[in-house]
């Protein structure tokens with residue numbers, strides 16, 4: 001029986017495991033190995049930081065669904081992968097595989113900027129459940145004694161959307177509380193211009209985002225790098241000092257330690273059009289773990305985002321490739337990856353489309369409207385339902 005091991009139990013890992021099971025049934029033995037035994041719907045973490053969601057609203061245990069589907073779940077952290085010997089290594093065991101799907105997401109590289117991050121530094125982050133819960137506590141404290149807010153992302157960021165959402169949400173919530181006049185807000189980013197999003201912008205996204213930030217009286221400092229963060233102050237490389245009472249800055253990302261040796265210098269996994277490792281033919285990788293080169297060299301390094309939508313598409317494509325290897329079925333032609341995204345804007349939202357992800361494009365769009373906020377809420381419910389029931393064949 002073919003042994004398929006999936007490393008990671010989130011958007012990429014769960015989708016791949018469910019999809020391979022759906023296509024192969026009992027012809028393969030599928031095992032998911034994950035450090036976290038919960039699925040966290042990351043797109044709602046900014047809402048959790050604002051107090052608009054609780055952890056239980058946006059998480060679910062993965063074991064019951066996996067086991068119901070006949071997929072083995074090992075709740076352990078991998079310490080390495082022996083690609084030559086085809087084994088995943090954890091502290092407790094070695095797990096042999098015929099095929100491996102790496103969906104381990106990012107290592108958040110706070111260590112690259114002194115003073116960055118909630119654990120060893122002075123800034124908040126909203127990229128994990130723990131961080132978002134901590135950011136919520138910081139937010140509650142901030143409301144008792146408001147002051148300047150510095151938010152955005154540091155050089156090398158690749159997940160640049162959530163900092164935009166956080167800035168818009170802070171603005172909306174402060175206005176709701178009639179406190180906005182007490183809070184100077186600055187948005188810093190390594191993107192060469194606002195609305196670049198690491199993908200060279202989307203049609204007129206620069207103009208739209210400039211207007212949206214201007215309407216909300218949020219000062220933009222783009223094309224910038226952060227030198228260090230000291231208590232209550234962000235220091236930029238050009239010497240600018242930005243005092244803050246609350247700061248949320250997104251870090252750059254790298255591949256996680258367990259798989260970094262299979263990746264590029266930043267630990268991201270190089271793959272072909274079917275998400276197969278360019279060297280190890282029985283290893284596939286999907287989601288944030290994958291290496292995607294930026295569309296252009298920017299003055300300050302900025303990475304390409306790998307969104308949930310992209311991750312699910314990658315997981316399905318990788319699953320098809322594995323199934324085609326095993327059954328000899330004909331593989332459909334690889335189609336270029338595209339982005340479809342709903343970005344929260346506090347009291348409204350935006351729809352974003354880039355097809356393909358990187359320019360030149362056939363189609364791109366960014367439009368704002370309250371209907372996209374409702375769609376985002378609906379999508380959260382829909383996706384959690386889909387993961388709870390292991391429905392990888394739903395769009």
Ligand SMILES: Cc1cc2nc3c(=O)[nH]c(=O)nc-3n(C[C@H](O)[C@H](O)[C@H](O)COP(=O)(O)OP(=O)(O)OC[C@H]3O[C@@H](n4cnc5c(N)ncnc54)[C@H](O)[C@@H]3O)c2cc1C
Nearest residue numbers: 008009010012035036042043078104105287288307308309
């Ligand atoms: C705050 C935030 C907001 C977002 N908003 C949106 C949005 O609105 N729309 C959108 O499309 N996308 C959004 N995204 C992006 C989306 O969440 C990611 O694309 C998606 O989570 C990537 O899935 P993944 O499976 O590649 O990695 P992850 O979701 O990061 O999951 C990685 C998995 O690997 C496991 N793992 C890691 N290391 C190990 C190890 N050594 N051993 C075992 N297991 C390991 C982890 O426990 C986890 O289960 C957002 C992301 C964040 C952080």
